[in-house]
Every structure is written in C-alpha cells, then in structure tokens.
Amino acid sequence: MNTSELNSFIVILIYGSLVLLSLLKLTNPLKVNRKANFWFGIFLFLWSTFWMDEVLFLITDSTVEFHSLFLVKLIQFFTPIVFYFSVLFYTNPSFTFKVTDVKFLLLPVAFLICLVLIKLGFFTPFDYLSIILILIQALFYTGYSYITIRRHQKKIQQFSSNTEGINLNWLEYIIVVLFIVNIIYVIYNLLYDPKSLNFFINTVFLMVIYWVAYYSLKQKEIYPLEEKQRQELISMNENPDEEEVKRKLITDEELIKIKTHLQSTMNSQRPYLDSELNLIKLAEMLSVSTHHLSYVINTGFGKNFFQYVNEYRIEYAKKLLKDTGSKFSILGIAYESGFNSKTAFNTTFKKLTGQTPSEFKKISSDL
Template sequence: MNTSEFNSFIVILIYGSLVLLSLLKLANPLKVNKKANFWFGVFLFLWSTFWMDEVLFLITGSVIEFHSLFLIRSIQYLTPIFFYLSVLFYTNPSFRFKITDFKFLLLPAAFLACLVLVRLGYKNPFESLAIILILVQALFYTGLSYIIIRKHQRKIQQFSSNTEGIDLNWLEYIILVLFAVNIIYVIYNLFYDPKSLNFFINTVFLLVIYCVGYYSLKEKEIYPLEEKQREELISINEDSDSEDVKRKLISDEELLKIKSQLEMIMNTQKPYLDSELNLIKLAEMLSVSTHHLSYVINTGFGKNFFQYINEFRVEYAKKLLKETDSKLSILGVAYESGFNSKTSFNTTFKKLTGQTPSEFKK
C-alpha cells in the first residue's frame, strides 16, 4: 500500500469515525451533559463534512466539487460556533440564549454575503475575504472556548474536591492540537504545496478524533442534576480572591463561628476521606448555605474548596506513608486518603510537599 492509498484509507476512517461519534453523542446513551452533548454531536457531524468530497471521490472515482456547493460551505462555516456552544453548555448547563446572542451570527452573515457576491461574479476581493473570515472565525471561537474552559477549571475547584473527569482537560488539549495543526496547514497553503501535507494532517486528525471519542464518551456529569443545587454551584465565582468573594456575605462573628465548626468537623469526622465530597455535602453537614461555606473557606482560610480539602488528604496520606508496618501500596494510600486516582494523588501530593508519594515514603 503506497502513501496515496494509505491516505485514502485514513480519510475513510476519519469520516466514518466522526459520523459514528456524532450519532453516539446525539443519542447520548449515558444521558449526561445532555445539552452539551447535543451541540458537540452537531459539531462532530459538521466537522465530518470537510472530508466528504474525498470520500465521494473514492466512491465514484470522479472529482465532486463538494466544497463548492453554496449551502454546504455556509453550514460548514458554523462548525467553530457549534464547538463553542458545546463548551458553553459543558461549563454551564443552565445557559440560556438571549437576544444579545445574535452576535454569534455576525461573522456567518458576513461570510454568507461574501459567498453570494462571489457567485454573482465578484471574485476579487470577496473570495480572499471569505478565506480570511474562515480563519478569523476558527481562531476567535477556538480562543474563546479555551478561555471558558480555563475559567471552568478554576470554578470547579470552588465546589469539588476531586476535579479529575470534570475539568474538561481533554477539550483543552484538543483545542491546542487543532490550533497548532491549523497554523501549520495555513503556512503550507501560503508557501508550499498543501497536498504534500495531506497525509500528515489526516493522520494527526485521526488520532485527535480517537482521543475525542475516548474522553468525550467517558465524560461524567459535571454539575448536579438537581436544578437548585446546580444553580448554586454555577453562581459561585471562580476566583477566590475576586471582588465578589471579598465582599462580606456574613458578619465576622458568623464567619468565625462557621470556621470553628468546620475545623471541628474536619478533625473529628474526617469528611475529606470521602472521594465524592463536594461543597454541597460539606455545607449540609454544617447546616449552612454553599455560598456562605465557600465564603468562609475563601476568606477565613485564604484557599478554595479544592485546596482546603486536599491539604487534609495529603496530611492524612503522609501519616499512612510513615507507617512502617503498613501493607498499603501507593494506590491504596491514595484511595484511603480520599483521592480517586493515583494521578490526582501524585500531582496534588507533589504540589503541596515538593515530593512524590514514593519519594516521601523513602
């Protein structure tokens, strides 16, 4: 099998994988992150159409100018927007469209106008402008999605003690890879023969698609299903040192009272040993609101919820590691201390102690 045949095989795999993954996300058999998975499924289907002309050529044996079709090009232009919408709903399942969200249609409207003018015979400069708009839209929504994911990663540390599986790291890495690939592709289009890069680009895309499939299908429900609890957590500010957090929610006396109760519960009941502990559970134990508890941890201890809980876990793990007669493995110590994976245990332990658990044990 030569390079050309192998590239054709990869193209078929890419198209088939994207269509199958799109159907799986739209069907959503696990019934998690419903709105986000719907938009992500539509994004995957639109993404698959970029290879449809090559697939049709392999089937029919003749060149079909699929991308030249007016309607298809218009719909394909919306691909980055659908990706952005899926990120919005992953990070905020209560998001609702408002009139101001019509701004999402400004770039597509400009692109559509360029396509109409090109079809009417005004190729210069509108054909070049259409290409620029494609690049601008892709970069804009990819960058915006990346910023939202980074904010989400800070926000979940305000209410979750174990962020692995809900931090959307896989989407962040995919954005960075696609961004790098697109930059390479644009440079080659400008200065070299883009066909020479097809095999490399398609291989990278195939690997990215398999990663998308693996991580997106195992993505857990990020926020509680109960609407009231979900709204409470979403409304918590992601930055513990922000002006919203600095503003007094309760009196100093009440803060000290809740702080004292919290310290007593942490030392006597050890709720941090529960790997599923979150702000809601801890607030219920103290009979206070999640907002007040978050404020006490942020202001009274100068930490977010994730940092506060995991410091207790690391201290408990250090005691277990010091026990010379203990038969627990490193993974066993991690689970006993409230961590839900060896990776999160190693990362958090090293961040707080400067050593890995194995190094500390030695």
C-alpha cells in the first residue's frame, strides 16, 4: 500500500469515525451533560464535512467542483462557534442565549459573505482572503474556548476536592493540538503545496479524533443534577479574592464561629477521606450555606476548597507513608487518603511538599 492509498484509507476512517461519534453524542445514551453533548455532536458532524470532498472523490473517482458543495461550505464556517457553544455548556449547563449573544455570529456571517463573493466569481475558492478569514475565526473561537475552560478549572476548585473527572483537560489539550495543526495547515496552504502535507495532517487528525472519542464518551456530569445546588455552584466566582472576599458575607464573629466548627469537624470526623467530598456535602455537615462556607475558607484560610481539603489529605498520607508497618502501597495510600487516582495524589503531593510520595517515603524510612 503506497502513501496515496494509505491516506485515502485514513480519510475514510476520519469521516466514518466523526459521523459515528457525532451520532453517539447526539443520542447521548448516558444522558449526561445533555446540552453540551448536543452541541458537541453537531460540532463533530460539521467537522466531518471537511473531508466530504475527499470521500466523494474516492467514491466517484472524479474531483468535486466547488459549487457542488457550496451549501456544505456555508455551514462549515459555523464549526468553530458550535465548538465554542459546546464548551460553554460543559462549563455552564444553565447558560441561556440572550439577544446580546448575536455578537458571536459576526465572524461566521463575515465568512458567509466572503463565500458568496467567491460563488459570484469575485474571488477564487482558494484566495488568500478566504484562508485568512478562516484562520481568524479558528484562532478567535479556539482561543475563547481555551480561556473559558481555564476559568472553569479555577471555578471547580471552589467546590470540588477531586477535579480530575470534571476539569475538561481533554478539551484543553484538543484545542492546543488543533490550534497547532491548523496553523501548520494554513501556512502550507499559503506558501506551499497543501497536498504534500495531507498524509501527515490526516494522521494527526485521526489520532485526535480517537482521543476525543475516548475522553468525551467517559466524561461524567460536571455539576449536580439538582437545579438549586447546580445554580449555587455555577454562581461562584472563579477568583473569590477579586470580589467575594472584598465584601463581607457574614460578620467577623460568625466567620470565627464557622471556622472553629469547620476545623473541629475536619479533625474529628475526617470528611476529607471521602473522595467524593464537595462543598455541598461539607456545608450540610456544618449546617451552613455553601456560599458562607466558601467565604470562610477563602477569607479565613486564604485558600480555595480544593486546596483546603487536599492539605488535610496530604497530611494524612504523610502519616501513612511514615508508618513503616503499613501494608498499603502508594496507590493504596492515595485511595485511603481520599484521592481517586494515583496521578492526582502524586501531583498534589509534589506541589505541597516538593517531593513525590515515593521520595518522601524513602527519606522518612532512612531517618
């Protein structure tokens, strides 16, 4: 099989995989992140259309004219904004469209106008203007999506003690890879023969698609299903130092009272050993509101919820690591201390102590 035939096979795999994954996301068998998965499914379908002309060429054995896929080219320009909408609903499932959100359509409309001008013969299909506009839109919405995910990652640390399954890291990595690949592709379109890069680009895209399939299908519900709890968590600011801490939610006396109760509960009942501990559960144990508890942790301890809980977990893990008679492995200690994976345990431990758990255990045993 030569390179050309292999590339054709990869194109078929890409198109078929994207269409199948799109169907799975739209039907959403697990019924999680419903709005986000709906938009992500549409994004995947639109993404698949970028290989439609190559698939049709393989089927008909003749080059597909630009005007034949004109309607497909029209809707393709909405791909970046649809991706952004999926990110928006992953990070805020209660988001509703407002009149002011019409601004998101400005770039796609500009592209549609450009495409109509191409159709009318003012520009050739591969004119520099079209390529530059595609690049601008891709950069804008992937960049905006990346910023949205980074804000989300800060926000979830205000209410979750384990963020691995809900931090949307997989989307962040995909954005970075697509950003790099699109830059390379556009530069080659402008300066070189794009056909020479097709095999490399398609191979990378196929790997990215399988990565997307694996992580998107295992993505669990990010926020609680109960509407009131979800709204409480979504309304939290990702940077409490900037807003919430500057204004007093409770009196200093009440703050000290809740702070003392919190410390007492953490030391006596050790709720941090529950890997599913979140702000809602801890607030219920203390019989206070989630906003008040978050305020106490942010103001009284100068930390977010994630940092506060995991410091207790690391201190508990240290005791287990120092215990020479312990039969727990590093993974066992991670689970015993309230972490839900060895990766999260190692990362948090190294960040707080400057050592890996294995290094800490070895040094402790040598003393």
